[in-house]
Amino acid sequence: MFTGIVKGQGKIVQLQDNHGTEQIRIASSLIDPENFAIGESISINGVCLTITKFQNNDFWVDAMPETLKRTTFDELQLNSLVNLEPALQVTERLNGHFLLGHVDTTAVVTKIEEQSSSKVFTLKIDSSQMPFIVEKGSIGIDGVSLTVVAVGSDWFQVALIPYTLKETILGQLKSGEKVNIETDILGKYVVKMNNEVVDYE
Known part of the structure; x- marks a missing residue:
């Protein structure tokens, strides 16, 4: 389980296909073999994946075909940056909202508007997801816990403060990206x- 408070970023340094499963090597100073173990869960752009091995100070994860189909992972490229969040510990404060790392779908950024030092993002999504998205409610976007400002x-729209724009990959988003x-x-x-x-009645 995660909170949507990104702890750092990583860089994709190697991608290899293993019979339909994408094996991904990520370089990051946040995740190292001294403080993390093989088998631990980590959120990568909002996707809960398992650390499968360490190589030097880099770590590997596997993305199954279902993950590639449902997320933006099929578009990952070498040197792409990703948001990282280790699994929540019971002693930590819950600063965001509960995220499972089970991505429902993708959305497309259709507009980015600057408002003072912040930015408002408009995203288009399949209408079947709208019953779960409410104004002033929470939503996870690439693993970042955000508040919905309009639907x-x-x-729907979300507003990002300068800190979020700087500390996550959302600050690099452009119109048309997923x-x-x-x-x-x-x-x-x-x-x-x-x-x-309703069905029972």
């Missing part, structure tokens, strides 16, 4: 239970 039939989306798990359960009550 439409198939779009991002990973994880909607709020609590919202999913509420919608599911409400639908079951």
Whole structure:
């Protein structure tokens, strides 16, 4: 489990296909063999993956075909930067919101507007996801916990402060690019239970 508070960034230094599974080598000073172990979970651009091995100070993860299909991982390239967050420890403060690292879908950035030192991003998403996205609610974008500021039939907006723009890869986003989306798990359960009550009646 994660909180959407990115702890650092990593760089893709090697990609190799293993019968449909993408093996990814990431360089980062955040994740090292002295403080992390093989088998631990880590959020990479919002995707929960398992550390499979260390090579020098780099670490490897495997992205299965389902992950490649549902996320932006099929577009990763050498030297791409990624957001990193280690799994939440029970002693840590919950500064963002609960994220499982189970990406629901992707969204496309359609507009970026500057407002003072912040930026407002408009993202287009499949309308089937909109019941889980509410104004003032939480959403995970490439592993970053953000607050939704406006919603439409198939779009929503988030506002990013200078710190988030600087400390995550979201500050490098351009119009037309895709991002990973994880909607709020609590919202999913509420919608599911409400639908079951309606069906029962």
